[in-house]
Amino acid sequence: MPSPLKIANASAFWGDEPEAAARLVAQQPDLDYVTFDYLAEVSLSILAIQRAKDPTAGYARDFIDVVCSLAPFWLAGGKTRIVTNAGGLDPVACGHACRTALHAAKLPQLKIAVVTGDDVLAQVRGGPGVPPPGGATREAHDPPFANLETGAPLSAVAERLVTANAYLGAAPIADALRAGADLVITGRVADPSLTVGPCLAHFGWSGADYDRLAGATVAGHLIECGTQVCGGFSTDWLGLPAPHDIGFPLAEIFDDGSCVITKPAGTGGVVTVQTVKEQLLYEIGDPGHYLSPDASVSFLTLRVEQAGRDRVRVSGATGRAPPSSYKVSATYRDGYKAHGQLAIFGHDAVKKARHAGEAVLHRLRAAGCDYRETLVECLGTGASVRGIASRVSDTHLVETMLRVSVAADTKEPVERFTKAIAPLVTSGPQGVTGYATGRPKVLPIFGYWPCLIDRRLVKPTTRFLS
Amino acid sequence: MIPLREIAFARSGDKGNSANVAVFGRTPAAYAWLREHLTAAVVEEYFRPLGVGTVTRYEVPNLEAVNFILPHVLGGGGSRSLRIDAQGKALGMALLEMPVEFGQSK
Numbered sequence: 001m002p003s004p005l006k007i008a009n010a011s012a013f014w015g016d017e018p019e020a021a022a023r024l025v026a027q028q029p030d031l032d033y034v035t036f037d038y039l040a041e042v043s044l045s046i047l048a049i050q051r052a053k054d055p056t057a058g059y060a061r062d063f064i065d066v067v068c069s070l071a072p073f074w075l076a077g078g079k080t081r082i083v084t085n086a087g088g089l090d091p092v093a094c095g096h097a098c099r100t101a102l103h104a105a106k107l108p109q110l111k112i113a114v115v116t117g118d119d120v121l122a123q124v125r126g127g128p129g130v131p132p133p134g135g136a137t138r139e140a141h142d143p144p145f146a147n148l149e150t151g152a153p154l155s156a157v158a159e160r161l162v163t164a165n166a167y168l169g170a171a172p173i174a175d176a177l178r179a180g181a182d183l184v185i186t187g188r189v190a191d192p193s194l195t196v197g198p199c200l201a202h203f204g205w206s207g208a209d210y211d212r213l214a215g216a217t218v219a220g221h222l223i224e225c226g227t228q229v230c231g232g233f234s235t236d237w238l239g240l241p242a243p244h245d246i247g248f249p250l251a252e253i254f255d256d257g258s259c260v261i262t263k264p265a266g267t268g269g270v271v272t273v274q275t276v277k278e279q280l281l282y283e284i285g286d287p288g289h290y291l292s293p294d295a296s297v298s299f300l301t302l303r304v305e306q307a308g309r310d311r312v313r314v315s316g317a318t319g320r321a322p323p324s325s326y327k328v329s330a331t332y333r334d335g336y337k338a339h340g341q342l343a344i345f346g347h348d349a350v351k352k353a354r355h356a357g358e359a360v361l362h363r364l365r366a367a368g369c370d371y372r373e374t375l376v377e378c379l380g381t382g383a384s385v386r387g388i389a390s391r392v393s394d395t396h397l398v399e400t401m402l403r404v405s406v407a408a409d410t411k412e413p414v415e416r417f418t419k420a421i422a423p424l425v426t427s428g429p430q431g432v433t434g435y436a437t438g439r440p441k442v443l444p445i446f447g448y449w450p451c452l453i454d455r456r457l458v459k460p461t462t463r464f465l466s
Numbered sequence: 467m468i469p470l471r472e473i474a475f476a477r478s479g480d481k482g483n484s485a486n487v488a489v490f491g492r493t494p495a496a497y498a499w500l501r502e503h504l505t506a507a508v509v510e511e512y513f514r515p516l517g518v519g520t521v522t523r524y525e526v527p528n529l530e531a532v533n534f535i536l537p538h539v540l541g542g543g544g545s546r547s548l549r550i551d552a553q554g555k556a557l558g559m560a561l562l563e564m565p566v567e568f569g570q571s572k
Binding site: 041042045149233234235236274277278279280281282283284285286287288299300301302303304334337339373374375377379383384385386387388403405406407443445446447448450 | 471475476477479480481482483484486488490512513514515516524526527528529530531533535537543544545546548549550551555556557558559560562563
C-alpha cells in the first residue's frame with residue numbers, strides 16, 4: 001500500500017503571509033507538497049489591470065519571492081514539491097520567472113511545469129459555443145454563459161468582459177507530477193484540485209474513483225484557506241493558544257481518500273473537531289453536492305473525529321461523477337468606486353458623523369457629480385450588519401469612524417469625491433481626526449460573472465519549461 | 467433569553483452576491499434545538515435589513531450543523547459592494563447574537 005501523502009498549504013489568498021512557506025518546511029521538512037492558493041473570485045481582474053500597465057505582470061509576482069525563500073531548503077537537500085495557481089493570467093511568464101530565480105539560486109535542476117488552458121475569454125466572447133449536453137439542469141435551459149446566480153444572458157456584459165477562466169481540475173496537475181515536475185504552476189484551477197492532483201499522481205487512483213477523489217477534495221478544501229482550519233477566523237478565536245504564530249495546516253492523506261488534518265508541532269492555534277467543522281462548511285452551498293471538476297462530493301457521509309492533539313481525522317467522503325461543464329469565473333468592467341474614512345470624537349459623535357458624510361455627498365451632487373450608489377456608514381454602531389444585532393445605542397457612542405463610499409459608471413465623479421473628504425478636517429465637527437493616510441484611491445469595480453462552459457471547449461495543457 | 471453563541475458556533479463566507487452561514491450546535495441538545503427552531507424563515511427575517519432574498523437551509527446531521535444560503539445579502543458582493551463587509555465575514559457573528567430561548571423555558 002502506498003505511503004500517506006503529506007500536503008501543506010502556505011497561502012490562502014494573494015496577500016497571505018509571505019514567510020509561511022519557508023517556516024513550514026523548516027518546521028516540517030518531510031512534507032511531500034506545499035500548495036499555494038493566490039486566486040479569489042476577482043483576483044484575475046486585478047491581474048488584468050496590473051498586466052494592462054505592464055505586460056509581464058499577469059501573475060502573482062509575490063510567489064517568486066516565495067520560491068527564493070525556499071532555495072536554501074532545496075539546496076540543503078529538501079524534497080518538497082510545489083503546486084500553485086500563482087500563474088494567474090500568465091502561468092508561462094510565472095514559470096519563466098521561477099526558472100530565472102532558481103537558476104540564480106543554483107537550482108537549475110528543479111523541473112517546472114505549467115498548466116494552461118483555463119483562459120476561455122476567446123471562447124466566451126466568441127458567443128454561443130456548444131450548448132451543454134444532457135439533463136434537465138439549469139445549464140440545459142439557459143443560453144450559454146448565462147449568469148449562474150441570476151440567469152441573466154451574457155449579452156448584458158459581453159462588451160465589458162475583462163477575464164474568463166475555467167476552473168480546471170486535478171488531471172493536468174497530476175500529469176505534470178507524474179512526469180517529474182518539482183513545481184507546478186497553474187492559472188485558474190479549482191482550489192481543492194491543487195491537493196487532488198498530487199494524490200492522483202501518488203496513489204495512482206483512476207479518474208473515476210469518485211469516493212477517493214471526494215476524500216482528497218475534502219482534504220484540499222480543508223487546507224486551502226491556510227490557517228483558517230487551525231483556529232484562524234474561528235468563533236472561539238479569543239481562546240486560541242499563541243495567536244501570533246498560528247500554524248499553517250497540513251493534510252496527511254491516505255490511499256482510501258481519508259485524511260488527518262494537523263499542523264506543525266510547536267505552532268499556535270489548534271486543530272479540533274470544531275475548527276475542522278467550521279472550515280468544512282466555509283463557502284459551501286448544498287453540502288450534499290459540493291461540485292468540483294474532479295468529483296461531485298457529499299459532505300453528508302463525513303466522519304470527523306479527534307485523533308490526538310491537533311490531529312483530526314476526516315473520513316467517509318462519497319463522490320459521484322463531476323458535472324459535464326467546467327465552472328467559469330468571468331469578470332467585467334463595472335465602473336469605479338472609492339471609500340473615504342475619518343474618525344469623529346465627541347458627544348453626539350454618530351449624529352455628527354452622519355451629517356458630515358451627507359454634507360460631503362450633498363456638495364458633490366450640487367456640483368454636478370452623478371453617482372449610481374452612495375453609502376454613509378458609522379463604524380462602531382454595528383455598521384457591518386446594519387439593522388441587525390445592534391445592541392449599542394448610536395447616541396451613546398463617544399466615537400465613531402465615518403466611512404463614506406461612492407460608485408459611478410465613469411471615473412471623473414469618483415475622482416472628485418476623493419478630494420472632498422479632507423476638507424472636513426476644517427469644515428466638519430470639532431473632534432474630526434485621523435486624517436493621516438492621504439486621499440482615498442479610485443478603485444475600478446469588476447463585476448463577477450459565474451457561468452458554465454462545455455468541457456469540450458476547454459483544452460487543459462501541461463508543458464515543461466526547458 | 468441567551469445569545470445563540472452560547473449554544474452554537476458558526477462560520478460565514480461569500481459566493482458572488484450570496485453568502486452562506488453554517489451554524490453548529492455545541493452539544494447534541496443544542497443541535498436538536500437548532501434543527502427545530504432555527505428555520506430558514508427565522509434566518510431570513512433576521513437578515514431582512516440587509517436585503518436578503520429567499521433563504522435556503524440544509525441540514526448536516528453528521529456535523530450537527532444547519533447551513534443557510536443567503537442570496538443578495540452583500541450589497542453587490544466582492545468588488546462591487548460599497549459596504550464595509552462586502553464579503554459577509556460578519557454574518558456568522560451577527561447570527562450568533564440572536565437572542566434565543568433554550569433550555570427550561572422552551
